[in-house]
Structures are given as structure tokens and as C-alpha cells.
Amino acid sequence: MDHRPDLLAILEASTRPYLQQAAARLPRTVRIRLAAGGRDGLTSLGHVLPSRLILVDDAVPDLSGFALLREIRQERRTICTPVVLLIHSRDAGASRDAYGAGANSVIVMPQFEDDLLQLFTNVLLYWCTINRVPRWPENADVSG
Numbered sequence: 001m002d003h004r005p006d007l008l009a010i011l012e013a014s015t016r017p018y019l020q021q022a023a024a025r026l027p028r029t030v031r032i033r034l035a036a037g038g039r040d041g042l043t044s045l046g047h048v049l050p051s052r053l054i055l056v057d058d059a060v061p062d063l064s065g066f067a068l069l070r071e072i073r074q075e076r077r078t079i080c081t082p083v084v085l086l087i088h089s090r091d092a093g094a095s096r097d098a099y100g101a102g103a104n105s106v107i108v109m110p111q112f113e114d115d116l117l118q119l120f121t122n123v124l125l126y127w128c129t130i131n132r133v134p135r136w137p138e139n140a141d142v143s144g
Contacts, residue, residue, distance in 0.1 A: 004031075004049060004051045005032060005048065005050045006030045006051055006053065007030060007031070007033070007050050007055060007124070007127075007128060008032075008041060008044055008050040008054045008055070009035065009055045010041035010055065010065075010068060011086075012061070015109075018113075018116040019055075019120045020032065022121040022124050026124055026125060026129060028128075030129075033050065037061040037062040037063065038063025041063075042071060045075065052128050052131070053083075053127040053133075054078070054081055055084050055086070057086045058094075058098075065085055065086070066085075066098065069083060069085055069101045069102055069103060070102070080133070081133070082133060083105075084107060085098045085107070087106060087108055087109065107123065
């Protein structure tokens with residue numbers, strides 16, 4: 001049995017409760033590891049690799065989401081792990097930069113907190129229940 005978290009969430013503190021509420025709505029249990037900031041997220045990845053998704057907020061403390069995304073993508077172990085970047089800018093350049101840095105998906109954060117619960121429910125429903133990711137052993141060589 002795989003005991004790794006399904007999801008590593010590197011989010012700004014005020015949005016974390018919405019993610020947890022969204023997870024409670026799903027038809028299956030989603031194991032979430034919440035990171036306190038960018039550095040904590042990188043440290044977490046050094047210990048355990050999430051099995052389904054890394055969710056990164058570009059407003060996370062102590063390391064920009066874009067810098068964090070680039071570091072995640074430089075790590076051989078996370079090459080095949082989907083990364084969703086939540087951005088706060090509606091500028092098309094921010095989305096382009098995020099995909100260029102290795103994001104699998106880019107989502108503009110809603111303007112109103114009331115919309116966060118639905119956003120996280122949709123993200124978790126797709127990435128943690130519908131989407132299928134390969135089950136690589138943590139020490140597998142996936143470089144091809």
C-alpha cells in the first residue's frame with residue numbers, strides 16, 4: 001500500500017482551510033501534506049514524493065511560486081509529478097512563464113474567497129480522482 005500523500009500543497013496560509021474543506025467533499029480520501037512555505041515544500045519533497053500532485057501558490061512565503069516551480073522541475077524525482085501553479089495575475093505573460101517553467105496547469109486565483117472552495121474542489125476532483133498518473137517507485141530512473 002502506498003502511504004505517500006496524494007498531494008503536496010504549498011499554499012499561502014489563508015487558502016489552506018479551503019483546500020481542506022474541498023478535500024472533505026470528495027468521494028475518496030485525499031491525503032494532503034501542507035507546507036508552510038516554499039522552503040518547507042522543498043524540504044518535504046526531499047522526504048516524501050506526493051503520488052498525484054504538487055499544488056503551488058505563486059504567493060507562497062519565502063520563495064516565489066515561479067522559483068519553486070523551477071526548483072521542483074530540476075529535481076529528477078519530480079519530473080513526472082504533475083504541478084499546478086495558482087497565480088494571482090491575469091496577465092497572459094504570467095501563464096506563459098508558468099508553463100515555460102514546467103507547470104502542467106496554470107489557474108488564476110479567483111478574486112473572491114467565496115470562490116476558493118469551488119476552485120479547490122474542481123482541482124482535487126480532477127487531479128486526485130479522475131486523472132491517472134504513473135505510479136513510479138520513489139527511486140525509479142524516469143530519465144528515459
